[in-house]
Amino acid sequence: QVQLVESGGGLVQAGGSLRLSCAASGRTFRYYSMGWFRQAPGKEREFVAAIGWTSANTDYADSVKGRFTISRDNAKNMVYLQMNTLKLEDTAVYYCATKAGLPDIRTSQYEYWGQGTQVTVSS
Numbered sequence: 702q703v704q705l706v707e708s709g710g711g712l713v714q715a716g717g718s719l720r721l722s723c724a725a726s727g728r729t730f731r732y733y734s735m736g737w738f739r740q741a742p743g744k745e746r747e748f749v750a751a752i753g754w755t756s757a758n759t760d761y762a763d764s765v766k767g768r769f770t771i772s773r774d775n776a777k778n779m780v781y782l783q784m785n786t787l788k789l790e791d792t793a794v795y796y797c798a799t800k801a802g803l804p805d806i807r808t809s810q811y812e813y814w815g816q817g818t819q820v821t822v823s824s
Contacts, residue, residue, distance in 0.1 A: 703799060705815035707723050707818040708722050709721040710794075710795060710818030713821070713823070714824075715824055717822075718784060718786075719784045720781060721782040721784065721797075721818060722780075723797030723815060725799065730775060733802075734752065734758075734801075735797060735798070735804075736804065736805070736806075737749040737750045737796070738808060739793035739794065740793055741790075747762065749761070750762065752772070756773055760804050769784050771783075789822050794817040794818065794820075795817060795820050796816075797815045
């Protein structure tokens with residue numbers, strides 16, 4: 702059984718920054734890829750960023766490239782999402798997820814999910 706717990710969400714003004722964290726437990730963390738996804742009200746869950754277990758492989762949605770950075774600390778079983786220059790359209794519930802193998806942008810490929818953390822960007 703794998704547990705993923707996100708934290709760090711909140712209310713921030715447009716142009717501001719937030720850092721999301723995801724704590725993983727329940728199995729060996731370092732050999733699995735991690736992803737961040739988000740879901741806005743009335744919309745489907747969408748890919749944000751992903752990282753392989755060595756951190757050599759990363760991928761980002763076009764909408765967040767240059768503003769968001771995904772990273773991980775295998776010693777601490779943590780994955781992070783640094784979000785800068787936040788926009789109103791970044792408002793969503795953010796989820797972390799894990800999968801075996803290489804990073805992937807498809808939600809269907811991820812085995813375990815956290816409960817999500819709300820990010821609200823105000824004008």
